[in-house]
Amino acid sequence: xxxxxxxxxxxxxxxxxxxxxxxxxxxxxxxxxxxxxxxxxxxxxxxxxxxxxxxxxxxxxxxxxxxxxxxxxxxxxxxxxxxxxxxxxxxxxxxxxxxxxxxxxxxxxxxxxxxxxxxxxxxxxxxxxxxxxxxxxxxxxxxx
Amino acid sequence: xxxxxxxxxxxxxxxxxxxxxxxxxxxxxxxxxxxxxxxxxxxxxxxxxxxxxxxxxxxxxxxxxxxxxxxxxxxxxxxxxxxxxxxxxxxxxxxxxxxxxxxxxxxxxxxxxxxxxxxxxxxxxxxxxxxxxxxxxxxxxxxx
DNA sequence: CACGAATTACTTGTATACAAATCATCTTGA
DNA sequence: TCAAGATGATTTGTATACAAGTAATTCGTG
Numbered sequence: 369x370x371x372x373x374x375x376x377x378x379x380x381x382x383x384x385x386x387x388x389x390x391x392x393x394x395x396x397x398x399x400x401x402x403x404x405x406x407x408x409x410x411x412x413x414x415x416x417x418x419x420x421x422x423x424x425x426x427x428x429x430x431x432x433x434x435x436x437x438x439x440x441x442x443x444x445x446x447x448x449x450x451x452x453x454x455x456x457x458x459x460x461x462x463x464x465x466x467x468x469x470x471x472x473x474x475x476x477x478x479x480x481x482x483x484x485x486x487x488x489x490x491x492x493x494x495x496x497x498x499x500x501x502x503x504x505x506x507x508x509x510x511x512x
Numbered sequence: 513x514x515x516x517x518x519x520x521x522x523x524x525x526x527x528x529x530x531x532x533x534x535x536x537x538x539x540x541x542x543x544x545x546x547x548x549x550x551x552x553x554x555x556x557x558x559x560x561x562x563x564x565x566x567x568x569x570x571x572x573x574x575x576x577x578x579x580x581x582x583x584x585x586x587x588x589x590x591x592x593x594x595x596x597x598x599x600x601x602x603x604x605x606x607x608x609x610x611x612x613x614x615x616x617x618x619x620x621x622x623x624x625x626x627x628x629x630x631x632x633x634x635x636x637x638x639x640x641x642x643x644x645x646x647x648x649x650x651x652x653x654x655x656x
Numbered sequence: 657c658a659c660g661a662a663t664t665a666c667t668t669g670t671a672t673a674c675a676a677a678t679c680a681t682c683t684t685g686a
Numbered sequence: 687t688c689a690a691g692a693t694g695a696t697t698t699g700t701a702t703a704c705a706a707g708t709a710a711t712t713c714g715t716g
Contacts, residue, residue: 375621376629377535378550379641380528382571382648385673387521392674403702406522420664427526429704434666439701456664456711477519485520487646492639497523499640502631504526529703536704547672564694573674578696583671600681600694 387484394476398469404440405473407433411446411462412470418457427505445469531628538620542613548584549617551577555590555606556614562601571649589613 391402400408410425411417423433437460440446445466451457485493535546544552554569555561567577581604584590589610595601629637 374641374645375550376625376637376641376644377528377531377546377621379644379648380524380531383644384521384524384528384648385571386648387524388673391521401701402521406519418664419666427529428702430665431667431705432703435702454664454712458665477521481520484647488643492643493520495636496640496643497518497520499632499636500520500523500527501518503628504523504528504530532703545671562694567694572672574695575675575697576673579672581695598682598694602695 387480390480390483391477394480395473398473398476399443400445400469400473404436404445405477407436407440408445408462408466408469408473411460411466415467416459416461418451418459420457422460440466531624534624534627535621538624539617542617542620543587544589544613544617548580548589549621551580551584552589552606552610552613552617555604555610559611560603560605562595562603564601566604584610 388402391405395402395405406426407422410422419433419437420430422428422437423430426433437446437448441448444463447461447463448458449461451459488496532546535549539546539549550570551566554566563577563581564574566572566581567574570577581590581592585592588607591605591607592602593605595603632640
């Protein structure tokens with residue numbers, strides 16, 4: 369069993385790949401991708417946010433955010449509005465369609481979570497998340 | 513500290529992002545990306561492999577492999593040769609340049625591993641890898 | 657007040673990632 | 687043997703991801 373000698377990089381990539389695949393299939397019928405869901409969730413928590421604020425929360429490049437907002441807007445989930453106080457900024461708001469999907473989409477992602485993490489008990493998951501957090505977030509110059 | 517209530521999907525994505533960034537910066541001066549390194553490593557183990565075999569080992573789509581091989585070939589690390597026995601196949605071989613880089617690149621990736629995983633002891637890493645493995649690989653129809 | 661610095665969103669270019677379709681080739685079964 | 691299906695690599699189209707650069711706007715300092 370030298371299975372766990374596999375490089376962490378590879379294992380991380382494949383674990384994410386799997387989670388992405390399950391998420392994608394759960395969300396597909398709604399026309400939303402996993403990353404788009406992550407952005408929507410921020411808006412369900414607090415509607416009307418600046419692009420740079422969303423980028424910060426999602427630890428993403430502003431170029432990436434632009435593309436994701438483009439597609440969500442094109443599909444009618446959100447809309448951009450100019451900030452009247454600072455015309456450099458654009459505020460992102462949910463549309464009615466975007467608001468109405470919160471419950472269904474969150475349910476689907478709960479299903480995903482159960483499906484992917486069902487092999488582990490609470491303690492294992494906590495420890496696992498702690499390591500992920502240290503690797504990916506707390507060691508960075510980025511926000512928490 | 514409700515930090516670890518963060519969705520596993522997000523934590524995984526950010527941990528991989530971090531590992532990718534460190535790997536990329538270590539490899540950048542050699543003109544190789546992290547994914548390209550993973551493919552090269554398979555060839556250092558066994559030179560002259562079929563595209564589909566590499567795709568299998570790396571758990572990647574054949575379309576993705578084509579692009580990676582394209583770029584590695586374009587940069588002179590590998591070359592494609594027709595399989596004389598079955599002209600559908602193409603064999604991928606290291607060039608001298610590709611062979612000569614094994615030691616330097618592996619050293620760099622060892623550095624990356626130390627940098628990213630230095631906060632954890634052997635036991636923690638083993639347990640962490642076990643969870644990653646179960647999520648990403650053993651639960652799949654894909655090979656081990 | 658004016659001009660340079662900073663900020664935000666966006667654009668461009670490159671690299672994964674994968675689904676779906678295509679092309680060439682091989683294999684198999686009638 | 688020959689048509690039907692399988693197989694492997696590639697192409698095309700879409701979606702992240704990020705570096706680097708740009709345009710518009712605002713801020714800060716003299």
